[in-house]
Amino acid sequence: MVSSKDRARKLARVKLDRQLVRRAAKQRRRRQIQAGLGAAAALLLVVGGIAWLGGAFDDDESSTDAADSDVCAWTAQNVESNKSLKDVGEPPTSGIPTSGSRPMTITTDQGAPIVVNLDLANAPCSAANLAYLAGKQFFDNTTCHEITTEGAIRCGDPSATGQGGPAYSIYNENVPLAPEPTPSASSSPAKAPAAAPLYPKGTVALIGDPPGTNGSQFLIFFKDFSPKVPAYPIIGTVSGGMDTVTKIGRIATEADAAGSKVKPKEKITVQSITVGQPSAETATVPGATPTVAAPSAAPSTSRKS
Incomplete structure (x- = not known):
């Protein structure tokens, strides 16, 4: 139990x-x-x-802010004091491409169109400025009113006076640096190699009066030029139609209203300018190391006397 x-x-x-x-x-x-x-x-x-x-x-707001941040600035000009200026508004300040290049085609009555590769990396605001003006037909049926003593064709002024342009200006973006002075002659008899020109043949640059107040006027160099004090911001280089540039550069000149022998005896008409879409390819632009320069007291275009 x-x-x-x-x-x-x-x-x-x-x-x-x-x-x-x-x-x-x-x-x-x-x-x-x-x-x-x-x-x-x-x-x-x-x-x-x-x-x-x-x-x-990702912070959408930060990304949007970065995309919408201002890249360029435009300075308003007094259209009352300068009747040669034409008010067509101002380009946008943001959403501007800053790399690669974009083609600018200049159609004249002198031969094949002149194609320029605008440098978006070193002169994005200058390129945006020209694209905006071209879209407004600002250059249509204007004249290249000067063939300068420096070896360049001067175009882009609807008034053909050298004082015309839009009602805003843009600062210098890509003025080449002047070469440093060479050291004194040494005991070596060897001759130093010649420096590359600051504005080689085919260079396209803006020109303002006074320098640093650039608008619509530009220079197309048909020969090499190296000033002691560079003043023109480089915006691109000719990639097509250089024969047309050379032909225009050979046109004889006569005295203009100021007495300078820079006025072409034959009228050079810019029929139109168009600017294409940006390309990812890097633009090959002549000139020295690019630099952003503020307006200075550098001399304006020299003229024949």
Whole structure:
């Protein structure tokens, strides 16, 4: 016969076994939950990483602000004091491409169109300025009113006076640096190599009066030019139609209203100027290291006397 003490021990044993079974079941569920949570966390990390790489967590406002930030600035000119200026509004100050190049096609009555690669990296605002004016047909049926003594054709002034342009101006962006003075002659009889011209043949540059207040007027050089004090911001280089530029450069000149022998005897008409879309290719622009220069007291275009 089983004693009461043995029966109590047996009941305690059964109770303990039940507790162990329940405890083991709880541990299994806890491990399952932890495993599920771990897998979910890993999945979230993977998805989050992919989203981060895709830019999902970028600050949209910051990105928009960067895209909309001002790149250029335009200075209003007094159209009341200068009747040669033409008010066509102002270009936008943001959303301006700052790399690669874009083609500018100048169609004249002198031969094949002249194609210029505008340098968006070193002169983005100058390029945006010309593109804006071309879109307004600002240059249509204007004349190249000078063939300068420096070896350049001067165009882009609807008034053909040298004082015309839009009702705003743009600062110098890409004026080449003058070469540093060469050291005094040494004992070596070897002759130093000639420096590259600051404005090689085919260079296109803006010209302002006074310098640093550029508008619509530009120079196309048909021969090399190296001034002691560079004043013209380079905006691009001729990539097509150089024969037309050379032909125009050979036109004889006569005295203009100021007595300078720079007025072409034959009328040179710019029928239109168009500016194409930006290209990712880097523009090849002549000139020295680019620099942004503020308006200075550098001399204006020299003229024949």
